[in-house]
Amino acid sequence: MLARADWAWRVAAHVRSGDPMDIADIALGPALRPQTRTAMHHAGSRQDALALLFSSPEFQRR
């Protein structure tokens, strides 16, 4: 799991533009939990927000 999180963080570094919330909504739709949405909203950078999305249980379980 930790290796997945590390990888998610590295991949997220290469997303250059756009709103991470759009990616979350497209990828997960209603499956996105409010907790993950809040954590992403509070993330201080695009990379951190996407790493949180990719490491969330709802994303990992899809």
Add this chain to the structure above:
Amino acid sequence: MMIPRRTALLGLAASWTLGRSSLAFAGSSGGPDDPRLVVVILRGALDGLSAVTPYGDPDLVTYRRALVLPEPGQEGGLLDLGGFYGLHPSLATLHGLYGEGQMLPIHAVAGHYRSRSHFEAQDYLESGADERLDSGWLNRAVSVLQGKANRPDGYGLAMGLTVPLLLRGAARVGSYAPAGSQHPDADLYSQILALNAHDPVTGPAFRNALKARGFSEASRMDMGGTAVPEKSRKPDAFTHLSTAAGQMLATPHGPRIAALEIGGWDTHAGQLGRLGSPLAQLDRGIGALRQRLGESWKHTVVLAMTEFGRTVRINGTGGTDHGTGTVAFLAGGAVAGGKVGGTWPGLRSSQLFENRDLAPTTDLRAVAAGVLCDHLRLPSRAVATVFPGPAVDPMKGLVETV
């Protein structure tokens, strides 16, 4: 429409490969006395009032008594900057540089934009404009300077996994990422663990993996605490990158401009305990730069800047929220330091921006332009190319004139 996870990741992986292949390792440049510029992006919005605290302003404690550190001279107190401002005690190296006239904090700065979204504001900060551009202001500056010096290759260098927007654009730049820099920091691990805490499969898997990697009290972290490495076995990623950057900038024909970044500034909760770690990283990193640059330190300016400041009032969770005015740091042997720059706007409620934020009195672009013009000898007619949009008046007196 739903996109399966693997398809979503595949799309991102493709952009990763393209991003990688677009990077070129940049060439070299002139002599050992060339001016050097290091720009550090503090991602997540640094609370300027905590980094450089105006303890002499009587209104400060009325908004955030619980966040204000003791005055200089007391235990755990601020490091004095001339009687009105005090530096956060985690910034001891910067305080030493201030004493040597090599550190200049500039207070109440903000970019020209007004956005409280991290992602938007970071885009604007790096674009150097009120909108997101496809290139960053530092890359455009490199383009102009290359032409001036008639150099065939670029001389910019991005330290980290990717080239930040700040340094992307037409001019060729190099990038360097040591193996040790490729992990999230402890704070992000804590947040990931919190998201997975109640999942019967991923929760225990994360907890055990973090324990195995040496993070203590993994079971407590999902209660809102922060993961703390049991012992610091190696320097943090920023120190690592700063050390490497200093070495490369010091070589006679190496790069002359470098960009770095640090996260962890978004202190919505428990700010008092959280801010020390990123500040100490910044402090150690600048110390490492100085050490590795050696003789070249006297030709160096480091600019540390953040996308916006934080609210003057403390919020309900011991933190502060997205604001406007904040502080920027200049450090280096070429800096005309030993004082605090900028104009203090005051903290009375009528003086706050939108009755909540420190009112900005200095355009951050003017600080950057002042360094580019007086330190890197960017022609003043090129300022409008580097910072398109509303006119910028480069700030004077930021660097020592030889």
